[in-house]
Amino acid sequence: MFLKGTLREEQAANSQPTGPGGDLPEPLEVIQLSLASVEAARERFPGYRLTRLVAARLELDEADIARLSGILDVDLFRSIPDVKRPFDFHLRNVIARYDLGALFRDDGHAPYHHSIRPTGYDFHRDEVIPVGMEQWRADYRHMPDERQIMAASIVWLYRAGKDNVWLRRVPCTWHAADAIACLIAAGAFEDWTRLYALYPGW
Template sequence: MSDVRSAVSPCGRIAEPLQVIRLSIDSVDAARRQFPGYRLTRLVGARLELDEKDIDRLSDMLGVDLLRPVAGASKPFDHHLRHVIALYELSALFRDDGHAPYHHAIRPTGYDYHRDKVDPSGMELWRADYRVMPDVRQMMAASIRWLHRAGKDNVWLRRVPCTWHAAEAIACLRANGAFEDWARLYALYPGW
């Protein structure tokens, strides 16, 4: 077994998303065999099914306190979301429109929110910017979008790469040093 700690609860069961994460870290091939159709979008969407104990188990599995406080950050998800957008250079895809408090103000570009409809040229630019990004940045952007929607997205992520198997996505995020940032975003997510 890898250096990842067990996520088994005292009753011997763990939530399926945590099983996928744990097995993916241990063996991408084994995770693909056991969870053949489990996409990253499903993993992100399953976040709403997890409770505080599950997030504690995820932290234990990774050996990292995903919920650790950050000095001066009263809203940890908002702080980390903005950090991820800056660190992974996703500002062409997401902007702070200032019309809501904290992370609620972060919205994807390419949409006219006053008219509640797609801005065709803005959406074309969003998709073009997304397509030229390396996979790790696409995975972070898609994950933010899925968190924003609390599930699948058929507007921004239409006709762009986003169908990664969860195990392959986790392997890519880990290989690029982005998995802890992704996991912290996942763990801190309070809903949009």
């Protein structure tokens, strides 16, 4: 269960990070405060976009993700029987669940999640396929916000940071707190946080 009730109000009022081990890393503080109050998060972290939050995953270690599990009261490392590659398994489930198959494909160039790449690009020639990229962006634009957020997050994880290939001239500049609120409202936040937590690099 996510933070709620009196605890949310108290944390929003105090604007202080809590949790085991003292101060939280900034990305976790952004998430925790966003859960307490979107307005407080926007005030304390003006201009903190979702792309920055996703890129900051590279700065976090397993102990930090354990702390994130504590913030959310969800076991983000929960094992699934017979699943040896949890990120690969979850990524494929997310792509299927949120109908992102037009944006990402498994081209079999590498094992596990490394074979999943955004469409609209010729990776052998290292160049955009104009018609394919136009279609990628059109499909993306027609998606509701939570699916755009999920797709953009996958691209940023794939790129290990900002992207100006697929995400040019499409909506992707959400404040992190607004994106979190949108994901929660759509029932997609746990899927997003598990993708974030399990990410092993691409």
